[in-house]
Structures are given as C-alpha cells and as structure tokens.
Amino acid sequence: MSSTRSRSDSVRRERASGRIPFVCARTSVAMIRRLLALVLALICALALALTLALLPSQVRGGPSVTLEFWTISLQPFFNDYVNGLIAAYERSNPGVKVRWVDVQFAAVEQKLLAALAGGVPPDVVNLNTETTARLAERNALVDMDEAVPAQVRARYFEGLWRSGQVRGRTYALPWYVVPNVIAYNTAIYRRAGLNPSEPPQTEEEMIQHARTIKDRAKVYGFMPNLDGVRLLHRFQENGLPILSADGKRAVFNSSEHVRYLTRYVDLLKEDYFPEDTLRRGYLGATERYSAGQLGMLITGPQFLLRVKNDNPEVYAQTFVAAYPRGKGNTLHLATMTMAVPKSSRNAASAVDFALFVTNDENQLAFSKQVVVFPSTRQAAADPFFRRGGAGPEDVARKVAAADLPYARDLSVIVPNAGDLFRIFREAVESAFYGKRTPKDALDWVVRQWNARL
C-alpha cells in the first residue's frame, strides 16, 4: 500500500512540474465516442506506465536506492562531516539512502576485490590512484570520461582529473589531495641543540638533522617514507625516473638510483632510523612521534589529528614546516579518488553521489575540517587556503598550499601492479636487511619488472 501511495504522490508532483505528457488531459474532452475514449484511456495508462518506468526510482518514489559508500580511514575523526554529507544528499534525493562503510587503508583493496568477486560491490568507493589503476586494469570501474559531462569534468583541475587515468581514460573522480609536510618536536630539537625555527629545507638537511638528533638527543630523528613502494616516489622527487619514456622498461637501476638507495641502507645500518620503519610505515612513525620518541614526522597533515588524540603534550610541542625537497624539486601529491564499480547496481546514482561528494562546496567544507586540498578549481581558489594561523594544522595548511605548485601525483601506474609492487618491496627490503647489495636488488627487480611490464 505504501508503495502505491508513494507512486501516486510522485505522479502528482511530476504532473505539477509539467514532466508528464498531457495526452491524458486531452481525453477528458473527447466526448465523441465511448470506444475511442476507452482506447485513449488505455493509451494514457500505457504512457503513464512507460513514463514512470523511465524516471529515476527516487523520483518515482518506488523502491528506494541504497548506495553503499566506502571511505578510507575517515572514522572516527570525520564522522560528523561524512554523516552530514550523506544527510544532505539524502535530503535532496528522496528515495536514495547512503550506507557508509569506512575501511582501513591497508584493507581496502583486498576487501574491495572480495566484494567484487562476491557480487556485492560498494556503489561508491574511495581509493588512491594506484588502487584505482589496478582496478581499472581489471575493467572493474565505470569510465568517468563517459559518465561525466564535459562541463562537469571541467570543474576539476585537469592534472588531477588525469590522476585516475589508465590508458587514456579516467576511471575515478579526483577527490582531495594531500601534500606531505614535516612535523617536528621542538623539545627534541632543543635537546639535540638544533634551532626549532630552522627546520630542514631539503632532504639532505633532514638527514643531517636526523643524525644530530640521534647522536645528541638519543631518540630517532626520523622514519623515512621508504616502506612499500614509497621509494619509487622518493626516486622521482630526486629527479630519478622509474620507467622508460614508452613505459615498457623499468629504468630505476642506474648508478644514481643505486647511490640514493645505498644512502638510506647505510643510515639504517648505522641505526639512524628504526628497523620497523619498513614494516610499519606511517603508522609506526605516527605512534613513535606521538610517544615523543621521534624528532621529525613526514606526514600528511591529516595525521596530526592522531598525534593530537594520542598525546596532546607532544602535539603542543609540534611545529610544522614545508616538506624537505629532494634534488628534483618536486614532491609527491597523493590523490584520493572516488570510483564507481562497474558492477554497481546503481551506477548512475552512484556517479551522481560521487559528484556530489567531490563538488566545490563539499570539498571546501572538508578542507576546513582537516588539512587537505580540493581537486576542484573553484574550491581551491577560496581565500581560506591562503590564511595562516597559530596551530600546527593552520601552519600545515599554509605551507602545504605554498608547496602545491611543486607537487604532482608520482604514483607509478603499471599493469599487473600488485605483483610488480610486491616484487619491488621485497627487493628493497632485501637491500635494507642485508640480503642483497642495493645494486643487486635494483638490478634484480628491474629484470623482474621488465619480464612483466
């Protein structure tokens, strides 16, 4: 019963708005013959039924659409923001319900693959560019170049729109971008005899500070971002290429690449960063920093919230500065994307919701919650991003905004990326843990990549 009533209500609304054809109205004046009237009535009913069938279900008020929306690591700190976003969308789209699922970064790809294989995909899913590429390769994502009109695409920065691109087609909407900054513990700096107002400007200076901190303050100075495939980003930040121009060969075993890796291998051997750096990545670094046991933290500014939660005292001692650049004078700009699996039963609605999440207004609102930057032009032009402030996050916003011209997404997009990245990680670990020399490790992994590219 409720379904019938709802449908009638929606027809009334549609009539009022002029979207229902007027054939029916005309029949009321046809007094000529009863038979003709009956035929017309039948035509009317048929037209009405067809029109209803063609309308979106939420307009029809028929069975409601439920969109499953996956984000990465936004709970619990952004519950209010995301819930507000969903409520706003549901208000303006009656009949659409959004079910939010937050997934940990490390689990998202595996969980998504399982959901796709099980035929229960999310409708909208937050991914990074590498995972986007891997899934696009599997032909698992909606082609956004096709699904999104050109005038809507133009709202996004062109370069960021391309960050979800595989073989010339874009498979995800760019959402927010997060340039790294350096957070540092001023108390540790002072203990080490370093001046807190002179943070490292370059990677080389950061290494020197890390040595000084370890030698004098007796805690680790840093945990360099070398875990997983992040060495690939570091190479590029130092002007060292990963692939040949045609993308068919790996080239990261030159003497410069070897020298760069050797530098860090030696630092680990000399105990200038802890051995769990490669295993625990940013999580381990954030924990150690939060415990007041790490001098510098290279991080996306959003993780400062975790420091604040874990240890307000350390947070209070934290200063933030621009990311210390390598020789390439560029920095990796991690881009979060919003993708729609092809197998979504509500792909059109899902794209609509993904556009809503990534529109100017919502991205700007998100950027005001945490230090991230929008992927749309209008939102990024807001004066808010040029404003500074006293707290670490305010400073982070300002320095990160200043870094944006030097930032680009350095994610390496390769076919069969899961295997290639695993091989890369294992080879790099083997160099750090003394199983191979850096040269042997890079030579080996280049051969493995070349066989697979």
Place this chain on the structure above:
Amino acid sequence: MRGSEGATPRLSRWPNRRRRALPGLLAAALGIAIAAQPAPSQPWAAGAWPDAYVTPPRDARIIPLPKSLRRLDAPFEITPATRIVVGDAAGPEDLYAARELNEEIAAWGAPLLAVVRASAAGDQARLGGGLGSGGWGSGGVILLGEPALNPLADAALAEHRISVDLRDLGPEGYALRVGPGVVVASGADRRGTFYAVQTLRQLVERDPRNPGRLIIRGASVRDWPDHPIRAVHVVLDSHSDVFHTALIDRIFSRYKFNVLIAESEYVRWESAPNIWHPGGATTAQAAAVIAAAREHLIEPIPLIQTLGHVGWLFHNDQNLDLMEMPPELAPARFAYDPLNPRVYEVVLPVLDEAIALFRPRLLHIGHDEVRNVVPFPWSEEGRRLGFGELFVRDTLRLYDHLKARGVGTMMWGDVLLTNEFAPEMSRLPRDIVMVDWQYHAAARYPSLDRFRAWGFPVLAATWYRHDNIASLSRDARRAGVSGMVRTTWTGYFGNRGALVSSYQQIYGYLPAADHFWNAGRDGPSLDAVEAASRFREEWRAARVEPQTIPGRALDIRAVANRSHIDRGHIDGGPDDDGAGWLGKGPDYDLRNLPVGQARFAGVLFNVVDPADRGGRSIVLLRGAREPFLAMPERVTIGAGFPAGALCFLHALPYPASRFGETVATYRVRFGDGGAAEIPIRYRVNIGTWLDEPIAFEHEIGWAGSTRSGVDVRISLFCWTNPDAGRPIVAVDLQAAGAGIAPAVFAITALDRARGAAGR
C-alpha cells in the same frame, strides 16, 4: 621440477636442439628428478610414441636433509616375512612409529609387517645363528627403539660401531642404518626414534632394477635438529578435523614438526555460544586435531587472540560494550577495552575451556598489532594511563590467570618491538614466550637479539616465502632462540579452499620443515616447483607406481603463429623481426625451453623449433593488448584418433584479472559430432609464464629461466577424456575474451589417463 638446462644461457643463433639431459646416472646420484628431458632432436614425429608418458623419477631426497647421510650400495628388501621389532618396554610412541612404518609399506601395496617385541625376536635370532645380518631369517628385521630399550637395536648398532647417545646427538637425534637383512632406527630419545622412522619411510621405494621388489635404500644416517621447537601455526575452522588432521599425518609429522599452534578463538566454546560463528570449529573438531597432533608427537598449543584482533568477541553483534572504541565510531571491531572488567568475564572462561581441551603447557594470547587498526587507547581514562600501561595490565591479567592454572603464556612480540620505549614494558614477566614474526628475508634479524637481551624465551616466526624461512631460521640459530614457527594465514575460515587459493602457503611447509631442522643453509632446499610437486605426492598418500602410456603428438605446426623466442632488435639481421614471444627482446623470452621431442613431467611433447618453421613455434590467441590483438580468436588442430587424455603445455603471457577466470576454452570434437569443452581457468589449470605453482592441481611442465635470469615456468594440464573410445577429430583452442589468452606450446594425446599417483 626445475629442468636441468633451464638456466643455461644461450649464445648461439637458435636454440641448440642437440642439448641433452644430464646423464641419468648423475641425476640419480644427485637424487634429483628431471622434469624436462630433451630427447635427441628429430623431425616431427607423426606416428605413435610407445612411451608418450613415463612416470618421472621420484624425488629421492630426504626432507629434512639429514646432518650426515651416507648411501650404502646394498638395500634392505621388504618381504612379507620381514618383522618390525620394538623394545620389550616400547611405549606408545615406538608402537606408533611402527604403525607409521607399516602404513608406509602398505601405501606401496605391500602387506603389513608383523610387529614383535625384542625378546621374542631375539630368541629367533639366536636360533638363526646370531645377531649378524644373516641371523634374522629370510625376511630380515627392522629394529626400532632407543638402545637402552631395545637390546637387539643396541647390538645391531654396536656391530656397526654406531653410537646413539643423548649427550652426543641431543634431544630428538637419531641414527639409522639400512643394510641387507637388518634395519636399525634408533633414537637418542623416543622422539628421536619416531623421527628415525620418518626418515626411514622416505627411503622406501620400488627396486629400480626389479620393480616387483619393495626395498629400503641402503643408507647410514646420523641426524639431529638445529631448532628444538619446530612449530606450525594454523587457524582452526569447521574443516580442520579433515584438513588439519590430514596435514598432521601426511606432512607435519612426516617432516618432523613437533608443535602445532592452533589459533582457536572461533572454536565454538561452550561458555560463549552467543558469539559462535557457523564457520568455526566445534570443540569436537578441535579435539580431533589435538588428538591427531598428540598421536604424532606434536604438541598442541592453543592461540586465543586477545586485546587486538578480537573481532571474534563481537561476532553476532555481541559484547559491543567491551569495545575500546564505541561501535558507532569504530571503523572496525578490533580491540577490547582492558579497563572494562566484564572483558575478563567473557575472555577468561574461553581460556579455561581452551586449557581443558588442549591441556597445554603454554597458551598463546595473541596481542599483536593492537594499535594498527583502530586508535588505541581511545577512552579518556585509557589515554591518561597510556598504551604501555594498558597493554601490560591486560597481559598481566591473562598471564596471572594462566599461571594459576599451571599454564605458561606465549604472545606475539611485535608490540614490544615498536613500543620498547614505553617504560611499562619492563614489567612483563620474563617467562613469557615471545613469538617474533618477521616475514622478510634478511641477513640479520636484530629483534631476536633484543628479545634475548630483554630476557624472554623467543620463537622466530616466518611466513611462507622460501628466502624468509631460510634466512630467519639461520639467524634464529645464531641468536640461540628456542625455535621456529611457520605461520599460515589463509583466513579465519579458509581451510576448505586452502589447497586452491593458498597453495603456496601450504606446500611451503616442506621447505620450512627442512630449514627448521637444518638452520645452517641459506640456499633453497626444495624450490617452489619441487615443493609443490612433492606436497602433491604426499597429500595423495599413494606412492608412485611406474607407468608407461603410449600416445602421440598433435601437430600444431599448421596453426603456429608466433615464435617463443624473440630475436629482438639486436643485430638487424634477417631474423631480427622483434616479433617473438612478447616482443621484449632476447633477454625475456623462452629460448631455454627445449625444442624437438622433450619430456616434461613425464609427458613427451614435440615442441616446434622456430628455426624449422619460419619463426613460428607456438599458438597465441587473441587478447586485449599487443601483440595479442592481431592473433586469432580460435584455431583448430586436427587429430584423427582416440585418446584417453590430452596434455597441454601452455602458459598465459600475462595474468588474468582474477583467480579462476576462464581465459580460454579448449573444445574437443569427436568423430560422432559430439564435443567436450574444457574451461581453462587462471590459477586453476594454467598460470602465467612467471608464476610459481599456485594451486594444488596446477602442474608445472617446465621450469627454467630467461637469458636475463628471470625464473619462468610453463604449465602442464592433462585433461581426462571421459569417453576414451571415441575418435577425436580436432581440438579447437578458443579465447574467452578475458583480455588475455593462453599460449599453447605443444599438445600430446595419451592413450589413457595418467594414474593419480603417477602425477
């Protein structure tokens, strides 16, 4: 198994068709089964082969490799009159060892042997003329037991001047001598005898010169383990009573593991029926695993995850009040709140039940990765106390509870390593056994030394990668830790499909067994192909009986459309077309694949020499990227004869997008108009040319390497024809439109299917 010629770099213009296999004698001496045995190059063989399939030589290596092994020329012959002699005071372990030996002999199709006590056998020996090898009658004897418990074993050892002394060999050490008429398998302790028998089982075989005779190869062995604890970690589920009991029987005990860490939080504990999971093991199923372990001299240790990874506690939406983060905020149901006293009202009864069921010396309480998934601590009070305090409080609460019940505590060590700076950690009792999991390959593992320096007993835990296992075991030996653990992560309820979806983890038990027993070696003992093959043989629990099956090659020459060798763009000569294999150049092709008639895993194939066929030796089907776009979607290969089986030597050039995806259909057309369709599924019956064995049924035909040293492998898939009498007129190879399709190197028809044990 790795082909003997696979790694040979090729310098000549075309592959040398005249290369030969290692001489058989050399191979036999090395105990290595040869997978690819190129026969002398011949023109295409159109006729039938009398030996299209010959059971490959058995991998005769003893795993774990004994510390001292001397082959003796003369074997011991097993006859129905052979007796197994145990000591008069033989305990259940010795009797079980005798039973295991009998099971081995039965697996070869021989009748069970009589098991007698030493006193009875000794009388007969004296009547027969003394303890020398001629004095045991025609059947010979197999003497089992420690010298002190079996005087006949003691006498036989003395005769050969073999000392079996606990002080010399150490716990679990043993000596074994196999000669004509007498076998003696004697341990320094009862476990040692049990392991001597496990080694003995691997020496049983058909006499190569007279397959009607069952023999034990002549050998003199002295052996002992490097690591006192050689554990396997598994996760119990509702298939454990079948899967894990079989693993215990066929793999774990046979390869000398001695501890089973059974992760058991999803067992359906009676104290908490509200959190039962349908995939969880019942207590009866868990009890079956425990009983099997004990019977095989494997000590079971329960593992119940606590503090973190405690999703089990919240299953069925139960106990949500115990979560560290409120459920409405938490991104995952991962950790409990150790400040909530009700936690222990739920958890401790589960531990008590586990103790009652396992009767363990130690209980593993998990405690790993506590902060990896959700912010911890979350509560205000928790944050005030700090993570270190919460972690230590919870550990002590559980430790004290276990200690009061006479049970020691074991836990994962990672939290200590990453929170060593927390002063509270110093309060942890030093008799907690720390399991230090390190899943990477390294020359040194400093964490082992740190745990030792802190005063904890330590076990070093690996995952399944061979280099990880070898290097950690070696360094653990250096660091003097208590032993090793091979962890298995196939999901909480993944045992049913583990042989398919996680096979690398499963056959990886074999190299782990070897390296846990022999910690000194760094290099591989069994490579992946060998381990997978050996595991398959053990799992089938039937010994290989030699088979010879006639057959013939299907002629693919007319439809071959690509070379498996890429000349690249090196010399610009007439052959420099750059169109071989994947077009990656001569460093990344399959030039080391033997051509001509060559035997792969026992099946004879005729691999086309591209030099003979204008550079066309294989069939590629259409895929979604270069160079496959230009290839045909379907090719047809004529046959014209009946066959009991068709064997395909094939590989995918690149991975398909998902496990089990159908990448092609091979359609077998019969003369009567009927047809059979064979789905070719990624990682089920075909892998890429770079894949290790990835599923139980995924057989590797040839393993070698590229000129640049990259390991490569070609899959072998034999389809059994359910109606072998019908003539086959043709085989269609049809791409499935999956984006990638197989490369087919050769096809051989066998008159009948290979026996399961023959694979």
